[in-house]
Amino acid sequence: MDLRDLYQDIILDHGQHPRNFRAQAQPSHFAHGHNPLCGDRVTIFVTLDGERIGDVSFQGRGCAISQASASLMTEILRGKTLAEAETLFKGFHAKVTGNDAPATPEALGDDMDRLEPLTGVKAYPARVKCATLAWHAFEAALKNGAIGATVKTE
Amino acid sequence: MTHATRLRSLNGAKLDPRAIRRDFPIFERNPGLVFLDSGASAQKPAAVIDGVADFYRSDYANVHRGVYRLSARSTELYEEAREKVRRFLNAADAREIVFVRNATEGINLVANSWGATFLGPGDEILVTVMEHHANIVPWQLLRDRIGVKLVVAPIDATGGLDMARFQALLSPRTKLVAVTHIANVTGAVLPVESIVRLAHAQGAKVLLDGCQAAPRLPVDLQALGCDFYVFSGHKTYAPTGIGVLYAKKAILDTMPPWQGGGDMILEVTFEKTVFQEPPHRFEAGTPDISGAIGLGIALDYLESLGREAVLEHEEALTGYGVDLLSRLPGVNLVGAGQRRLAILSFSLDGIHPHDVATILDQHKVAVRAGHHCAQPFLEVLGLGATTRASLGIYNDERDIDALAEAIKAAQKMFKR
Numbered sequence: 001m002d003l004r005d006l007y008q009d010i011i012l013d014h015g016q017h018p019r020n021f022r023a024q025a026q027p028s029h030f031a032h033g034h035n036p037l038c039g040d041r042v043t044i045f046v047t048l049d050g051e052r053i054g055d056v057s058f059q060g061r062g063c064a065i066s067q068a069s070a071s072l073m074t075e076i077l078r079g080k081t082l083a084e085a086e087t088l089f090k091g092f093h094a095k096v097t098g099n100d101a102p103a104t105p106e107a108l109g110d111d112m113d114r115l116e117p118l119t120g121v122k123a124y125p126a127r128v129k130c131a132t133l134a135w136h137a138f139e140a141a142l143k144n145g146a147i148g149a150t151v152k153t154e
Numbered sequence: 155m156t157h158a159t160r161l162r163s164l165n166g167a168k169l170d171p172r173a174i175r176r177d178f179p180i181f182e183r184n185p186g187l188v189f190l191d192s193g194a195s196a197q198k199p200a201a202v203i204d205g206v207a208d209f210y211r212s213d214y215a216n217v218h219r220g221v222y223r224l225s226a227r228s229t230e231l232y233e234e235a236r237e238k239v240r241r242f243l244n245a246a247d248a249r250e251i252v253f254v255r256n257a258t259e260g261i262n263l264v265a266n267s268w269g270a271t272f273l274g275p276g277d278e279i280l281v282t283v284m285e286h287h288a289n290i291v292p293w294q295l296l297r298d299r300i301g302v303k304l305v306v307a308p309i310d311a312t313g314g315l316d317m318a319r320f321q322a323l324l325s326p327r328t329k330l331v332a333v334t335h336i337a338n339v340t341g342a343v344l345p346v347e348s349i350v351r352l353a354h355a356q357g358a359k360v361l362l363d364g365c366q367a368a369p370r371l372p373v374d375l376q377a378l379g380c381d382f383y384v385f386s387g388h389k390t391y392a393p394t395g396i397g398v399l400y401a402k403k404a405i406l407d408t409m410p411p412w413q414g415g416g417d418m419i420l421e422v423t424f425e426k427t428v429f430q431e432p433p434h435r436f437e438a439g440t441p442d443i444s445g446a447i448g449l450g451i452a453l454d455y456l457e458s459l460g461r462e463a464v465l466e467h468e469e470a471l472t473g474y475g476v477d478l479l480s481r482l483p484g485v486n487l488v489g490a491g492q493r494r495l496a497i498l499s500f501s502l503d504g505i506h507p508h509d510v511a512t513i514l515d516q517h518k519v520a521v522r523a524g525h526h527c528a529q530p531f532l533e534v535l536g537l538g539a540t541t542r543a544s545l546g547i548y549n550d551e552r553d554i555d556a557l558a559e560a561i562k563a564a565q566k567m568f569k570r
Contacts, residue, residue: 003516007509007567016504016568038508038524039538061538063506064568124512 006120006127007064010072015064020057020074031149033060033137035129040066044137051081056138063130069118070134076111082142084108088115089135096131098122169459169467171550177455178548179203188519188556193338193366193497193544196391198452205451206393206444217443218417218434232443235450236433239398242453243383244374250406252399252433253446257365258288260384260399261332263436264361265292267412268382268405269330275301277329280358282307282315282344283534284337287527289363293332302329309534314491315344321352328358335367339526339540341472341497342490343367350380359405365389369546370468370496372461381405387445391547392452396445399436406432413438459547468496468545475543475554482558484565488540496545499526502561505568507541513567514541517560519553 024030024045033042040062047055056077058070077085088108092115094101104112121127140151175181177199180189189197215225217232233248240248254260273279279293283306293304305323310316315333324331331353336343346362353360361382364373368385375383382405387396401409411418411429415438420428429435456464475498479485488499502510511523522542525532532538543557 003513003567006512012568039529039532040508041538063508065509127508127512130508 006124008117008120010117011064011068011120014068014071018058018067018071020071020078021059022057023059024055024057027055027141027146029141029145031137031141031144031151033133033140033151035062035066035133036152037129038063040130040133042066042070042134042137044070044134044141046138046141048082051083053077053080053082053085058134058137060134062133063127065118065121065127065130066133069131072115072118073134073138076114077138080111085138085142088112089139092118092135093132095119096121096128169463169547171467171548174459175548177201181548184518186518188517188553190543190545190549190553190557191520191522192369192389192546192549193542194522195388195394196369196546197548198393198448199391199455201455202392202448202451206448209444209447214444216440228443231447231450232441235446238450238453242368242373242457243398243400244376245400246376247403249431249433250400250403252401252406252436253441254384254397254399254436255395255442256386256388256397257363257384258292258386258397260382260397261288261361261363262292263399263412264382264384264401265296267409267436268359268401269293269296269302270300271408271410273300273302273329276303276327278303278305278325278327279330279332280305280307280320280323280328280353281331282320282333282337283309284315284339284342284344284531285332285334285528286338286363286365287529289332289334289361290530303327306530307333309342310491311489312491313340313489314342314493317345317348320349324352324356324358326356328353328356330359330361332361332363334363334365335373336365336370336495336497337490337531338366338497339499339528339531339535339542340488340490341366341494341499341544343371343493343495346378346380350378354379366495366497366544369456369464371465375400387449387452390449390452391455392449393442393445396442396449398449401432403432406436409436411435411438415439417441456547464547465495467547471545471549471551471554472496472498474551475545475557478554478558479561482561485561488535488537497542498544499540499542501537501540502565505564507539509568510541510561510564513564514557514560517556517563519557519560521557 027045028048029046042060056074121131140149180197215228217229239251307320359381364385369390383400388394418438484503486501507523
């Protein structure tokens with residue numbers, strides 16, 4: 001496999017210039033994600049607006065894959081319902097782990113397409129957790145609310 | 155005459171990495187492999203692989219048990235391996251050599267047996283900020299159990315141990331100084347002779363973590379005088395699962411067993427057990443017999459190359475690597491103080507070590523990326539992770555060149 005399939009321009013761009021890279025003073029939900037193996041860290045901040053994600057942002061440090069994944073995730077999740085977010089995570093997780101992805105509802109097709117560049121990690125088993133870290137943290141944030149939580153990828 | 159040429163003339167032979175590589179089947183099976191991760195675990199020479207297989211084919215039986223000849227032969231080979239370790243470390247007595255699983259288990263043994271018996275609340279254990287988790291966590295567990303205090307000596311601006319601060323932290327309360335011989339993150343060679351002298355002057359015992367040193371430096375424990383020394387077989391070209399704890403006999407004799415079972419007893423009744431003398435007192439259950447024998451073979455192999463020749467080779471190659479990497483723009487070599495051996499940790503501007511390692515792997519360059527089981531040290535260095543290249547006897551300049559080329563490829567990919 002060619003490395004450019006993993007480090008596509010969109011990954012390098014988001015990795016080096018992450019979007020929504022900011023803390024929120026009073027998020028309704030937040031969680032820390034930590035990959036102890038490589039030291040990658042992200043904190044995901046979420047502010048819900050009813051059943052919709054009003055605002056989602058992150059801060060962290062780590063490899064290009066983990067930071068790009070977090071950045072892309074925040075762009076895609078804003079304005080989505082919680083059910084839609086769950087569907088996207090399930091589909092994304094299946095793709096990066098090389099499993100059969102469930103059919104994507106048509107309304108989320110464009111969003112799944114945007115996540116496609118990250119699926120190159122499935123050829124690099126040691127790197128899959130880099131791509132999923134932000135999503136696991138997002139999931140933990142929703143479960144734990146404003147108390148915060150820490151999720152580890154191991 | 156320079157230090158290097160003096161060593162060469164003393165030893166006669168210079169290391170030939172290309173010839174050595176032919177002794178390691180992994181390179182034949184993985185053409186083009188640039189293996190720069192011996193600091194994590196070294197590859198095994200055919201002599202070790204075949205020697206272990208031969209042992210199972212010809213001489214295997216349990217040790218210290220059977221009266222039959224095969225068991226006697228197995229026991230003899232196992233104890234012969236212990237003698238080889240004694241010679242390798244120049245310990246005074248083979249009874250000072252305890253076989254353990256690895257250095258980590260050796261340190262845990264000292265903490266649980268010697269530490270829990272002879273230390274108490276208020277006593278201090280002095281470590282350095284450079285330690286591997288294996289030389290931190292066992293002392294923390296002991297601290298939580300019996301209330302000893304863990305004191306941490308810092309590094310100086312160059313990345314070496316700050317000896318002035320180290321000395322200032324030593325006091326009559328210091329009962330143990332537990333430090334690495336060579337730092338696994340940076341390759342800094344610690345001034346262990348001075349450390350032992352200063353610690354003993356305060357009445358403290360000294361434990362040295364020899365994981366990175368044993369495969370590279372001639373170690374003379376009688377001259378060094380430390381009280382405990384540990385190393386892992388698998389970093390010394392031997393199989394996984396075998397390691398060594400050295401402890402001075404006078405100390406080992408006072409230490410209670412830490413694990414109970416077969417082989418470590420003289421007599422057992424349900425009321426009372428009489429324990430074996432050291433080292434067997436500390437080797438409960440059937441040991442890693444083939445591992446010990448494999449370790450003996452690996453040490454023979456290193457001796458056959460010449461310990462001074464190994465050191466000279468790795469010193470020269472370390473110098474070559476430092477020169478090359480420090481001249482590459484955007485590469486930041488982590489400092490190692492006055493003396494560095496065999497380990498080059500670095501960061502690249504704007505590229506995370508995990509990405510570096512993936513790109514290097516694509517160039518068949520195997521390095522380690524991450525915190526190297528030394529999270530507190532990385533924190534002090536202000537780095538979450540580094541990329542680490544570590545050398546072995548099979549490496550030569552071409553491996554360093556391949557590393558440099560792969561680094562340039564990574565930089566090119568990330569340049570935007």
